[in-house]
Amino acid sequence: MTRMIVRRLLIGVFVLWGAATLIFVIVRVAPGDPAQVLLGPDASPEQVRQLTATLGLDRPMFVQYLGYLGDAVRFDFGESARLGRPAMDAVLDRLPATVDLTLTATTIAVVLGLVLGVVAGGRPGGRLDRVVSAATIALQSFPTFWVGIMLTLLFSLGLRLLPSSGVGTPAHLVLPAVTLSLPFVAIVARVTRSSVAESMDEQYVQTARSKGLTERQVLLGHVLRNSLVPVVTVIGAHVGGLMGGVVIVENVFAWPGLGSLVVDAVANRDYAVVQAATLLIAVVVMVLNLVADLVYPLLDPRIRLESAS
Amino acid sequence: MTATVLPDHVPLARRRGTGNLPAVVVGFFVLVAVFGPLLVDYDPVHTPLTDRLRPPGSATSTGTALLGTDGLGRDVLAQIIYGARTSMVIAACTVLVSCLVGVTLGVIAGYARGWVDAVLARVVDVFLAFPGIILVIVIAGAFERSVLVVVIALSSVGWMSFARVTRAVALSLRERAWVDAARVLGVSRVSIVRRHVLPFAAGPVVAMATLEFALVVLAEAGLSFLGIGLPSGAVSWGQTIANGKQYLETAWWISTLPGIALSLLIISVGILGDQLTARYGRGRLPS
Numbered sequence: 001m002t003r004m005i006v007r008r009l010l011i012g013v014f015v016l017w018g019a020a021t022l023i024f025v026i027v028r029v030a031p032g033d034p035a036q037v038l039l040g041p042d043a044s045p046e047q048v049r050q051l052t053a054t055l056g057l058d059r060p061m062f063v064q065y066l067g068y069l070g071d072a073v074r075f076d077f078g079e080s081a082r083l084g085r086p087a088m089d090a091v092l093d094r095l096p097a098t099v100d101l102t103l104t105a106t107t108i109a110v111v112l113g114l115v116l117g118v119v120a121g122g123r124p125g126g127r128l129d130r131v132v133s134a135a136t137i138a139l140q141s142f143p144t145f146w147v148g149i150m151l152t153l154l155f156s157l158g159l160r161l162l163p164s165s166g167v168g169t170p171a172h173l174v175l176p177a178v179t180l181s182l183p184f185v186a187i188v189a190r191v192t193r194s195s196v197a198e199s200m201d202e203q204y205v206q207t208a209r210s211k212g213l214t215e216r217q218v219l220l221g222h223v224l225r226n227s228l229v230p231v232v233t234v235i236g237a238h239v240g241g242l243m244g245g246v247v248i249v250e251n252v253f254a255w256p257g258l259g260s261l262v263v264d265a266v267a268n269r270d271y272a273v274v275q276a277a278t279l280l281i282a283v284v285v286m287v288l289n290l291v292a293d294l295v296y297p298l299l300d301p302r303i304r305l306e307s308a309s
Numbered sequence: 310m311t312a313t314v315l316p317d318h319v320p321l322a323r324r325r326g327t328g329n330l331p332a333v334v335v336g337f338f339v340l341v342a343v344f345g346p347l348l349v350d351y352d353p354v355h356t357p358l359t360d361r362l363r364p365p366g367s368a369t370s371t372g373t374a375l376l377g378t379d380g381l382g383r384d385v386l387a388q389i390i391y392g393a394r395t396s397m398v399i400a401a402c403t404v405l406v407s408c409l410v411g412v413t414l415g416v417i418a419g420y421a422r423g424w425v426d427a428v429l430a431r432v433v434d435v436f437l438a439f440p441g442i443i444l445v446i447v448i449a450g451a452f453e454r455s456v457l458v459v460v461i462a463l464s465s466v467g468w469m470s471f472a473r474v475t476r477a478v479a480l481s482l483r484e485r486a487w488v489d490a491a492r493v494l495g496v497s498r499v500s501i502v503r504r505h506v507l508p509f510a511a512g513p514v515v516a517m518a519t520l521e522f523a524l525v526v527l528a529e530a531g532l533s534f535l536g537i538g539l540p541s542g543a544v545s546w547g548q549t550i551a552n553g554k555q556y557l558e559t560a561w562w563i564s565t566l567p568g569i570a571l572s573l574l575i576i577s578v579g580i581l582g583d584q585l586t587a588r589y590g591r592g593r594l595p596s
Contacts, residue, residue: 011434018435023447030451141576143527145534146550146568149557153565157558244440248531252554262443263535266450274447282438 008293012286019282020072020275024065027271033057037269039081077276080265087272091261091280097167098257101250102242104177106235109184114224114231116185117192121227122219124197132189139186144245148179148252165254176253180245184238191234195227229299236292240285328584334577341390342397351387353544358382362560377562379552385563389570391544396574399459400525404518406464411471412514416502418472419479426476433469441466445528449538459538463525474517478510512589519582523575530571546571 027034035051036043052058055078056067071077077087120132155175156164163172199205200223208218243259250259258277265273360369360382367374369382376386418429436444449462482488482505491501532538533547546567553563 014431015434015438018431019438022435022444026448026451031453137576137579138572141523141527141579142572143530143534143547143568143575145531145547146564146571149550149554149564150568153557153561240437240440242440244442247440247442247446248534251535263446263537266446266537269450278439278443278447281440281443285440286438 005290005294008290012290015286016279016282017069020069020279021065023275023278024068027275028061028064030269032269034271037271072275072279075276075280077279078272080270080272082265082268082270083273087270087276088280090273091258091276094256094258094261095280097255098246098250098259100173101176101180101255101257102246104173105180105184105242105245108177108181109188110231110235112181112185113188114192114227116189117227118196118219118224120189121193121196121200122215122223124193124200129193132193136186136190139182142182144179144183144248145252147182148175148249151175151179152252165252167256176249176255179252180242180249183245184235184242187234187238188231191230192227195230196223199223199226229296232292232295232299236289236295239288239292243281243285331577331580331584334573335581338393338574338577339397342394345390346394349384349387349390351384351391351544353383353542356381356383362556364560365562365566376566377560379549379563380556380560385549385566388544388549389546389567392546392549392567393570393574395456395539395543395545396526396529396571399456399463399529400522402456402460403463403467403525403529404522406460407467407521408471408514408518410464411468411473412475412507412510414468415472415475416479416506416510419476420483420498420502420506422480422483429472429476433472436466436469442528442531445532446535446537449532454538454540456539456543459529459532462532462538463528466528467521467525470517470521471514474513475510478513479506482506482509513586516582516585516589519578519585523578523582526571526578527575 033048033052035048035055035057039047039051056064059067075088079085080087080090083090116132116135120129123129152164152175155162162174163169164175166172196219204222205218208222209215213221246257247259247262249255250257251263254260258281261273262277262281264270265277357370358381360371360374360378361380363369363374363378363382365375365377365385367377369378369384371384374384374386376384376389378384379388414429418426444466445462448465449459452458479502488501488505491505496504529538530545530547530550533543533545534551536548536551539545539548549567550564550571553560553565553567556563
């Protein structure tokens with residue numbers, strides 16, 4: 001167990017180093033003098049020279065890279081000239097809003113996905129199964145940003161039930177969270193369905209039925225519990241996708257989280273914030289993947305940790 | 310970014326006896342992308358403001374706007390037609406680049422194994438550390454706006470699935486008797502890979518290319534919705550949808566209709582990809 005965790009952590013550190021390097025390369029290969037970009041087009045050559053020296057941009061590339069890595073380890077990505085404060089502070093400020101959004105969306109995805117999956121898988125090939133199958137195809141194919149706009153059109157402009165953008169009340173959270181969750185509802189439903197459908201032929205289901213339990217009791221008490229492992233697996237595997245969805249959804253609903261910060265920073269070439277935000281996201285995704293890997297054996301002792309690594 | 314992973318049981322379309330429908334829809338979109346711009350004129354810079362926000366079917370100064378006009382008086386149908394071309398061209402180029410890079414690296418890793426394979430696996434780990442769309446946004450945003458940059462940015466994420474599929478095929482093939490035979494006969498590595506390994510990867514790679522096409526169309530639309538990557542003169546569905554957002558209350562059609570076209574294309578390509586995957590498998594081989 002410990003060996004596996006250490007191994008995973010070492011791989012994680014390597015991956016983060018690679019990720020930091022990748023971002024460094026992209027930012028340095030990009031056209032434009034970073035000092036000029038930071039100061040804007042109106043800066044005098046003297047100002048540009050000065051900032052170049054302050055940022056150490058006149059040092060050899062390799063020295064800059066080492067300095068960058070050293071700073072990155074301390075999560076110090078420098079000042080954002082645009083925001084007038086350390087980049088990491090700006091990123092951490094936005095984190096809670098994104099956590100709210102992703103947690104709510106994950107909850108919706110798990111609850112709705114489990115319900116749909118159990119309903120569909122309880123009678124494979126039945127009418128409900130086919131309806132759910134068609135719905136999951138649609139949910140996974142519709143572009144998230146368009147779905148968000150359509151939900152806004154329907155629920156805030158048409159029915160006037162929910163606010164269309166911004167933050168403040170729990171009502172503000174509903175549309176963004178639902179929009180973000182829909183593709184994952186489909187994924188959870190699909191996985192639950194196939195695992196439930198598979199379990200329906202198992203001996204323990206026959207035993208439960210022959211005890212005289214109703215079909216509902218069999219499904220909820222026996223089949224569902226055993227279907228949770230693949231659901232945890234699939235959520236762990238899709239944390240990255242969820243963070244990707246956040247970028248789009250936060251922009252549709254003007255949600256003040258990490259996703260809208262990243263897009264803003266990219267659009268304004270605010271590389272300090274781009275580096276801080278992308279690496280923080282990489283760390284979060286890595287940690288959550290690790291946690292998911294550690295949780296499977298608790299849910300299903302048959303999974304050996306060695307094979308999970 | 311998580312589109313078109315469809316149920317692994319029998320495809321819905323086939324059960325209903327409409328197995329060819331997705332192919333027909335995709336074919337229609339291809340025709341529109343190729344010939345549409347020849348039949349319909351559209352100039353993104355021409356903005357007849359007297360025609361702005363006309364609902365579908367209205368008469369305008371240049372004819373009838375079947376699908377209405379946008380906030381600058383430009384025809385929505387024409388934007389959908391030109392946007393189809395943009396989407397298709399970018400998706401086709403991206404899939405081609407991803408496929409070339411992915412298949413090359415995948416076959417090398419799978420056939421050579423050992424440290425080459427290990428290095429490739431770690432490189433993939435690094436690329437997977439970021440949610441795909443974020444890497445695409447950072448790359449596309451860092452460079453001058455152009456179609457080429459968008460293709461490169463999308464390919465930076467797209468090559469990995471091709472590498473995975475091809476690696477799996479190459480791994481299982483290198484142990485086959487005919488590959489051994491070729492090796493014993495002294496056939497060069499390159500020839501073995503080209504004549505005895507790659508042909509078997511064709512089916513799975515084509516299936517993967519189709520699924521990847523759907524994902525790329527989706528990602529490109531997301532990118533242009535965010536206003537990153539494409540030059541301002543380019544017409545794209547994502548851009549039209551984004552432009553319509555501010556007029557939702559008065560002009561629902563601007564965002565709604567291109568989104569329907571986009572969804573229809575993605576669903577059709579996705580189902581087509583699943584049909585191909587069911588036929589050729591994900592790296593499954595004839596034994």
